[in-house]
Amino acid sequence: MTAHPPQRELDLYLDGELSPSRRARLEAHLEQCPQCRQSLEILGLTGSLLREAVEEETAAVDFGGFDERVLQAARAERPLPRQRALALRLGNLLAARPLAWAAAAAVALVLALLLPGLLARQPAAPAPGRHDAPVVAGRAHNNEAIIDSLEYAGQRSLIYTVSRNNTTVIWLYDFDSVGQQAPGGDEL
Amino acid sequence: MNRLTLFTLALLVLGNALSPAEARAARRAVIAIRVIYAVKDGAKSIDPALDDIRGELEELPASKFRLLDRISTEVDEGAAVELQLPGDKSISVRFTGVDQVKGKRMLGLQLALKPALKISLRLADGGRTLIGGPVHLEGRLVLDVSARVEEKEDKK
Numbered sequence: 001m002t003a004h005p006p007q008r009e010l011d012l013y014l015d016g017e018l019s020p021s022r023r024a025r026l027e028a029h030l031e032q033c034p035q036c037r038q039s040l041e042i043l044g045l046t047g048s049l050l051r052e053a054v055e056e057e058t059a060a061v062d063f064g065g066f067d068e069r070v071l072q073a074a075r076a077e078r079p080l081p082r083q084r085a086l087a088l089r090l091g092n093l094l095a096a097r098p099l100a101w102a103a104a105a106a107v108a109l110v111l112a113l114l115l116p117g118l119l120a121r122q123p124a125a126p127a128p129g130r131h132d133a134p135v136v137a138g139r140a141h142n143n144e145a146i147i148d149s150l151e152y153a154g155q156r157s158l159i160y161t162v163s164r165n166n167t168t169v170i171w172l173y174d175f176d177s178v179g180q181q182a183p184g185g186d187e188l
Numbered sequence: 189m190n191r192l193t194l195f196t197l198a199l200l201v202l203g204n205a206l207s208p209a210e211a212r213a214a215r216r217a218v219i220a221i222r223v224i225y226a227v228k229d230g231a232k233s234i235d236p237a238l239d240d241i242r243g244e245l246e247e248l249p250a251s252k253f254r255l256l257d258r259i260s261t262e263v264d265e266g267a268a269v270e271l272q273l274p275g276d277k278s279i280s281v282r283f284t285g286v287d288q289v290k291g292k293r294m295l296g297l298q299l300a301l302k303p304a305l306k307i308s309l310r311l312a313d314g315g316r317t318l319i320g321g322p323v324h325l326e327g328r329l330v331l332d333v334s335a336r337v338e339e340k341e342d343k344k
Binding site for chain 2: 142143144145146147148149150151152153154157162164165167168169170171172173174175176178
């Protein structure tokens with residue numbers, strides 16, 4: 001005869017929650033073990049008595065409007081502060097899948113350590129000098145510019161920002177008239 | 189020393205070994221200048237090669253825009269280069285360094301358009317500015333100056 005099953009196993013059997021293989025194993029044991037059969041009968045009887053008692057007690061209770069009362073109470077509760085709620089959510093997530101989070105953190109750490117090295121190994125730029133090359137900036141780039149100082153020998157200039165792309169434009173109306181007035185150039 | 193500590197130390201050593209250039213990095217600015225010929229002449233017309241700055245060009249006091257030349261160069265931090273423009277003109281570009289403004293990386297540049305203009309500005313990394321005005325033929329030159337910073341490896 002196999003070893004006596006724990007009471008939890010009998011409970012699960014009564015609730016029909018055992019897997020087919022475990023159920024077959026338990027039933028084979030019950031056929032040979034009068035002691036466990038008796039335990040099973042007692043458990044079944046206790047369960048029935050408990051259900052009957054609960055049904056009698058709850059028959060007199062009015063559950064009308066129960067859902068609405070629960071919802072009202074929930075609405076009346078003050079929401080948690082954002083930081084606390086976030087910490088709670090994070091805590092729940094970490095508790096639910098600790099291994100997955102540990103693995104994700106390890107991957108993030110590896111990437112953080114390796115990416116700078118890999119990016120630094122991109123091909124070097126060509127030697128300095130004048131040559132044709134693609135334009136550096138693109139449409140999506142931030143074109144913000146801060147002008148720290150401007151020395152202009154002419155009389156009429158305009159600095160403005162094109163709102164669409166935030167590009168700073170410097171327009172010199174009389175640039176060449178300055179050159180004509182001072183041949184040889186004013187080496188600013 | 190437990191296994192986790194050893195693993196972390198190994199990762200740190202590996203990361204350091206793979207990124208030696210980062211620690212010893214020096215900077216240079218990659219400067220690109222598009223030389224544009226702008227003229228006030230009838231209907232609006234913009235060279236398709238300038239489509240990416242159409243919005244900017246449409247606000248300038250000219251109607252036709254043609255790309256004349258593209259110039260690109262790299263300038264080390266603290267150094268300057270002089271670039272020739274059409275019509276015996278030239279522009280000098282000095283890369284003065286990198287600054288952080290509101291969390292954005294900005295390149296410090298000094299641009300000198302001889303003989304009349306010298307300007308110090310900080311330009312967003314990868315951003316551009318337009319300088320227009322020098323007379324060329326029947327119109328004017330517009331310079332589309334864009335710049336980005338690049339880390340360069342120490343050759344030691």
